[in-house]
Structures are given as C-alpha cells and as structure tokens.
Amino acid sequence: MILKLNHLNAKATAATQAVIEAVYSMVANGHLDKGQFARLQFELDWIQYKQNFREVVTATRGFSAYGAEAPLMDIHVDTRQVDPANLQVELARALATSDRVFIEDFKSLRQSVVWEFNKFYWGHLLAWEHATGKGYDQALPGGSSDGHNPQAIADDVEEFLDLLMDLRDKNQLPPEVNLLEIGVGSGSRCAQWLDQFHAADAKRGTGFYPLIRFYMGDYSNDTLDKARPAVAKHIDQCRFIAMDAMNPIKALPQLRHKILQVHLTNVYDNLPDEEVVRRDGKLYFVQVRAYVPQAEAQRLSHKYGIALPEFKGRVLRMIAEGFDSFGGTDQGVPFWQELWAAIRLEERLVRLEDLTEYPFPEGLDAGKLEDILSGAPADFRFHLSSGALESFIRTLPLLHPRGYLQIFDIFVTDLAQYRTGFFGPGKLDGSLLNWVNGALLKEVAQREGYDVHFRPFQYRKDTKTSILYTTRRE
C-alpha cells in the first residue's frame, strides 16, 4: 500500500495512524484482499472547499479501456472532515457504493449533469440569491470579486495607456482600440475600468478615450441587458456580445488579430473540466457519475413529496424545465439548494489505451500531452482544464500583435503542485469550480506563439487568485 499525505497538519497526522489501523483491520476481516492491498493507494487530502462532491472517504477503482476491472484502487480521505473513530465505517461505506441514488451513468466529468446544474445556477441566479439573501459576489472568498479591485484596475489602466502611447509613438495605433471582457456579469468591472480610463486619459491628455471599443461578453443577451445600466455613462464606447466563453473567436470573427486586451475574472474556474490520473507509467481517465446518498434522497423525497423511484426523473426535469414541477420557486428553490448540497460524484479510473485516438480538447493532442508530462511527476492526478483550454486557444487569435490576455483566476502553475493537494471540483453556492491547470495552458500557449506568465494578485492579502498574462514569443 502507498500512503500519500497531501497536506500536513495536526489533524492529518492523527488521521494517518487511524488509516493504517483501519486498513489492516479490513485486510484481517477479508474486506480487502491482499492483491488489492498491494496496489492500494491511500491519499490524505485537505479539501479546500467545504462544499464539494466527495464523501469523507471515497474509493476509486481502476478499469481497462474495455471495461474489465483492473487491480487498482485509490482511496481518498478528507482529513478536514474525517473522524478517525469512524474511519472503518466510512471506509466500508465507500467500498460498498450500494446506498446511492444515481442520476446518471459513468461519463467524463465534462459531460456530467453537474455542469447542467452549473448552467442552471447561472440561469436562476436571482432565485438563488433571493433565497439565500446574499449576492453571488458575497459567496466569493473575500466577499467580492478580485476583478473589481480598484487598485488592480487603476494599475491596469495605466499599463494599458503606456501601451497605447508606445503604439502611437511607433505609428502603429489602430483606428479603434478594442478590448474584450468575457463574463462581465453585472458590468461593474467594465464600468470601473472605463471610469478610470476616462479620468487617466484626460489627466495625461492623450485623447485615446474616443477610440475605445469595449466589447462586453457574456452568455446571454438577458445578462448583458442587466450589465447595460452600469456602463450607461460610456455607452458609446461599449459593444454587447452574447458569446460562449469557450469560443470567443466564433462570436467575434471580425476582430481576429485586433483586440489589444482580453480580460477574464473567475471564468476559467467555472468552465467544464475533466481529469486524468497518471499511475505506474499509465494514464487513466477519470469518469464520474453523480449520485445522492440514499439517506439524503429519501429525506428529500419525503420532504418534497417525491416518490423515491421518481427522484432521478424529477431532478433531471427540474434542470431541464425549471421549477414548474414543484409549483414554482417557493418549493423548487429550497429543493434545488438541498439537492445541490447533497450531490456527490462517484469516480472510476479508465485506462487510456490509445492516447492518439482520445478526443482531447482543442489545443491538445497525444504528442503534446506526452511532451508536457515528460517533466511531470510520475504519479499524480491533474486537470485537463478542457473548457479553459478551449476558451484560451479560441481567444488567442483575437489578439492584436501587441495585444495580451489577462486572466484573474485560481491557477495551478506547476504540475508538481498537484502532488500536494486537492484542486477541485468544489461547489461555490450553486456553481461548480475547479482550479485551472495553468501549467498546461502555459505549455500549450508556447506552441501557439505565446509565453504565459503568472504573478500573484497583490491587491488582496491571502488571496489564492493569481494573474495570468500572455506575451508574444519571437
């Protein structure tokens, strides 16, 4: 057995002894055979997100690409939540997997119904906020979006003005100065940025403001309509674009090579993702299936008048159609919130036999992945950050030769970091988030002609946000 301690603190240390005792006990009782024991990997994590998709103890089995079970198993223990006295019970429950109401079959995390919940949340955000009495921003660590930090915006504006002045000095200033923010939400960052730019431009006497074309992108016109009042003062400078964050170039083909700055805050961490495990020199794809623990499903069914056999159907119907089947939001929203809190993901590892045939996200292929992994840990689990990667790859063509991409988000900047902790998926209110595999983005970007750099978000103490920005490779 391999025991991996991904996080060191007193509680994790105490749990380690309990883990060893529990495993020996299970072998002695015949709940684990010696073959399994030899390939067993025990990981003790500290789960950052109190709301997540894992039980206190989870067991992940390995399978061949053709469905046969492989002698491989990972067991994860959340040392933040575990009670060492209950470990054996939790372990037995994790291995049994029988007391669950599944709401889908095994599939890629990217295809999982949890992303439908995520979409549902953004579509019904007001209902959620009304029920909790808190705005989305208040759920964020720090109580507000880092994108709205006034000093961060002020610094950015000054740097951007320097760029424009340099372009003008070189007689390369374009007739229209295009910027794009993807995921504008309420529009308040755009408004702050434009206020700041207007003032700084006037102070410097540079006269760039009339050239500004600020493209505000979000997933629907309804959302953009809500952002419109925030930028009322600057409306002539603003353009509103309904877009899929994963395909910006599709929404703005006329701006290929014409945008000087693209900004995103906390968008990539909320895009569909999938994970890969590297074990013993082999790659395994993580498949998931969403479930609700039987006891919770029974409780929710009873409370909301749903027959248990109809539980899955009612859940899927709510996601597809809204709250009508609950007679409206009064009943529907509380069910949704309790359901979301109860949803877990069961996992299995499926061997990637033929990497060249795997449908990698755009920007990645078997050869590139092998290159990227050549310097990575031999035994680890990592995000492909599929949605983020596709968004990234489909944003770069928009950049002007002097343009840059600026992303405020939570990044894993070195693949070795994956050896030291858990980086999602977690839950944030009704949404889903993952850390973004910045190390992978960096490698992929180089082949696209860009260097990716990370710098700490210096404007808020103890923040986990960092800033990714691109520069052109020559």
Added chain:
Amino acid sequence: MNLPILPTAIVGSYAMPPWLERLKGEYFARRISGRDLDEIYDTAVKAAIKDQEIAGIDIITDGEVRRDNMVDYFVERFPGVQIDRSSKKFYYDFYDTSIRNKLPMASLGLVQDFTFLRNFTERAVKYCVTGPHCLTKRINNQFYPNDEALAMDIARLMNLELKALAKAGAQFIQIDEPYYSGFPEDLAWGVNVINTLVEGVDAKIAVHICYGNRYGKPSWEGSYRYLFPAILKANVHQLTLEFARRGGEDLDLFKEFDAPFDLGLGVIDVKNEEIESPELVATHIRKALEVTPAERISILTDCGCFHLPRDIAFAKMKAMVEGTKIVRKELGKG
C-alpha cells in the same frame, strides 16, 4: 519562363507536417540517422511539390519544409555565428545566435536545395531566401557598429550564394523581409542592403514584405505606406505584399507611386484557417487590376503556409488557382 497571365505561386513555405517536427525530435534523440532525416526531408519536399502541381500552381517552390523556421536554416550556415543549441524548445523556435567577429565569406550550400527542386518538377520554380535585414534582427550583434553594417555583410555573403543559384539555373529568386514592418525606420538603409544583395544576380528578383507570420500570427500591424517612396529604389522585379488579411487599402499606393516593379498580390490569408472562395480571390484580383495591369501582377498567398494544416493549405491553393482562372477568363485569357 513561359507563364500564363496572372501566374500563381505560394510565397514560399508549404504546410509543415506535425510528424516532421516529431521526426526531427527523433533525430536529435539519435533514434534516426542524419541520412534518414535527409531522406525524410526529400520525401516531404517531393510531396509539397506534388501538392502544388495538383492544385494547379504555376510557379513551384520546395515548400521550405527542410527549414525549422525562416531564420535558423540560414544562420546555421553562416560561418562564425555562435549558436546556443539549448535555446530552442520547439522546432519553430529561433536559436539564440550571436556574432563576435567579422562574417567570413563562404558558400551556404543552398544550390543543392534548388537543384533538388528543379529536378522534381517540369514547371517554373522559385527559390526563396530570407533577407539580410530579417537575419540581422535575429542575431545578437557583438561585433559590427550597427545593424546596417551587419546586414550589409550578410548581403555580401548572400550575394555570392544568389549568384551561385542563378548560375545553377535559378531564374526566379524571392527575398523574404518581414521585419521591415516592425522596424520601418531601417528601410532608410535597408534598400541599399537589398541592392547589395541582388547586385549582378542574373535572375528575376522578388522581395516579399509582410507583417510577420510567427506561429501563424502577425507580429505587427500598420500600413505599407512606410515602404514608399524608399522601396522604389530597390533593384527588384517584383514586390510581394499581403493584402488578403489586411484588406486592399494599401493597393492605392501603387496608383499613387509609379512603381518600377511588378506586384505580387497576396490573395490568401494564411493566418486564418477559413478557406477563401474562388470568387473572393477573384474580387481581390479585380481590385488590384484597378491600379496595376494584369501583365504586372502575380497571384500569391499572403505569406508562407507553414502554420496551416496541409489539407487547409491545399484547399486554399486550389481556391487561389480557381479564383485566378475566373479573372483570366474575364480578361479573355482563360
């Protein structure tokens, strides 16, 4: 050269197959020999020639598939240039290079590339070289007093090679100089460098100036106005510019100035995988015909197809050929 009116060509490079990058990696890892690699390159060149022929291109290049990029292939051959072999991460990356002494004169061995190309097609051919200005900008100059002095010596060295190419039968040579668009102020001395490079070379000479094509993306933006009137003094027969991606506004410069050279008209955007329709190509050509007579126009891609997938590059070449045929027919010369 017996060519139709509005002859078609690619600017130089053809699609670089990803497997070629991998095979070069195998060569560096010593899993295949240098001899095998040469044979792989030969095969790739033959395929590039064949694709151009099948697409109906009139003037054929070797696709430049032997070159990692447009700089290293030449700088590696310059005697006395120091190369940091560890500086290259990917096939397309430039080496970090430096020069610490006067550049000696020597053969660069490009004639055999030309001869190979000549031997594998019956059609007219064009051989492309990267120009001294571009190469100067990629070399860390630790000897010459300024860029102009280094560029002039590179021009002298390459002039010998161009003469050797002409002697070997090269009738059409293209000089690629994309960096002028990033350093327009250099053109003040750059025209003298071009003239030194081509002095006494008995071949048709084209100069290609674009806005860069690193990783399939432009490196600069602006207007070709910076070229005029200085470029009018260049002793070249054709000036090849990109118009498909940037639009045809700068074509008016050919109306405004009495250019002594022909126009190489870029009608295919190589920085976008969307395939142009033949009608769009024809529209670009018609616009150029408003400023220059058909007899003085060649039809080209905006730049090299290096970063395009092969199937896209091939489809774009076919669209270019078909679009050109539409206009030839309109001119009664189809």
